[in-house]
Amino acid sequence: MLYFREPHAQQDVDGENMPMDWDEPTYFDRRPASSGQVSFCDALTLRDNRAVCIKALPYFIPHNSTRSELALKIIREDKRSGEPCEISLKEDELRALKKHIAQCLSVAEQDEDGQFLVLRTDALPAQVDMSDDAARALGGALDNRAFARRVTQHVDPESLARAFSASVRIGELRSAVTELRQNLNEGKTREDVYQNWCECHSWVFGNAYVARDDQRAIGLGDQVDVMMKSAANGLRDIFELKRPDAKVLIFDKTHKNWYWSSDTASAIGQCHRYLDTLHRVGMQGFDPNHPEYVAYHPRAVVVIGRSQGWNDAQLRALHGLNSRMHGISVMTYDQLLAQCEALLSQITRTADEQDASEDIPA
Incomplete structure (x- = not known):
């Protein structure tokens, strides 16, 4: 079997990238031991002189429910007495030793003694x-x-x-x-700019949510912009991002009141359909691949337009219209920015x- 790896980035089981230097391909012949309970590869000779020979023998312990476990046997043979000494290390011990060696090598690169804080910045x-x-x-x-x-x-x-x-x-x-402030000040209006930003910085929606879901498709033809997991109950809510140059409110001069613009009303209707779908399919989990994604009477937030320069009447109108809706609320990108700053x-x-x-x- 042939494996290709990046020469300076080995992926650990726990997700860590440990620097590795592989100058040339390495051949492994993994074969069963005579006991039939484990398999092994050729030993690596660490030291071989007149007095002692030290080798490292890797072997693999199979498990029915998980992958094989790596172990390593350090064999030291005294050539004068002929007495061997063996030490076996389990996989978790090997990983701890590997991490410690990498940190020690970083300190060894320094010329003087002192106190060091070893930090991996590449990951x-x-x-x-x-x-x-x-x-x-x-x-x-x-x-x-x-x-x-x-x-x-x-x-x-x-x-x-x-x-x-x-x-x-x-x-x-x-x-x-x-970055968010600059995007708004520079007049960037594409929805994907702000969608990508929110995906990278889901903390913007506050401490009420613990994580952003990778899942976005909630039904046939329905794909939300952002779906978040509630910290309180684990249920899902959705966030719909519209253009920041869209008009949020319109003033009716005849009746002297504010009402939703066509862009905002369209987004509210879109969220209404999303919420119906999410509530229906999310009560028992989306599908066998995502049983942990559940929703029950979900809520939606529409982020649209700008409120920079609004007067008190406009701000009160937005608050009043929001207070008379159930399960859906509307906020502007300036309010989102203010929430981030707070x-x-x-x-x-x-x-x-x-x-x-x-x-x-x-």
Whole structure:
């Protein structure tokens, strides 16, 4: 069997990318042992001199319900006495050792002794809830005064890691808010721009939701923009994104009242059909492939248009029209941006308070 791998990125079972250097193809002959209970490959000779021979023998333990488990036997033979010494390592022990060796090698590249925080930055953009913003935020985290103070005052590596993680996360959120603001200020109106942004930053919809679903098709011909899982009950709600240049409200001069524009009314009708479909198919799960996706009387949020420069009468009209609808609400992109900024401010304030409470007096 022939496998092709990226030369510097091996995928771990737990999703981690560990750097590897494979200068040439490696041949493995996996064959059953005489006992018939395990299989093995040729041993790797680690050391062979006049006094001792050390080899690493990989073997594979089959399981009925899961894949085969890797184990490794370290065999040390004293050539003078002829006595062998064997140590067997299980797969979880091998993975822990592999990670530790990679970290130690990173420290070995430094010329002087000292205290080091080993951080893998290459995998940050590949995480589910991370994006390229996280990588860009690394510089900001290192330049953060609170983080620098923590580095100089604390020696606990777990505390350092938490401080760095918080700084990176805040930097990512700040970068995402800036990107949304720039998209609006530059007049970008394509729906897919904002749909892609929301898919990368589902936290924008608030702490009431725990995760964005990859599933978007809820029925034949019905595909929602974003579907989110409620933190309270695990049920699904939907978010429909429309163009930011669409008109939200229209004023009736004859009756002196505000009403939904045709674009907004169309989006509300579209959500009405989506909610009917989602409620019907989601009560028992979508299908055998997605039994965990459930919905019961779901709600929908329409994001459409701009409210920058609105007066109090327009803002009250939007609030009033929303309060008289059931299960569907409408918000503008400026309100979405304000929601992002409020959430960022809250997270930043909480992180600063935690940092102040954990500071050690000089």
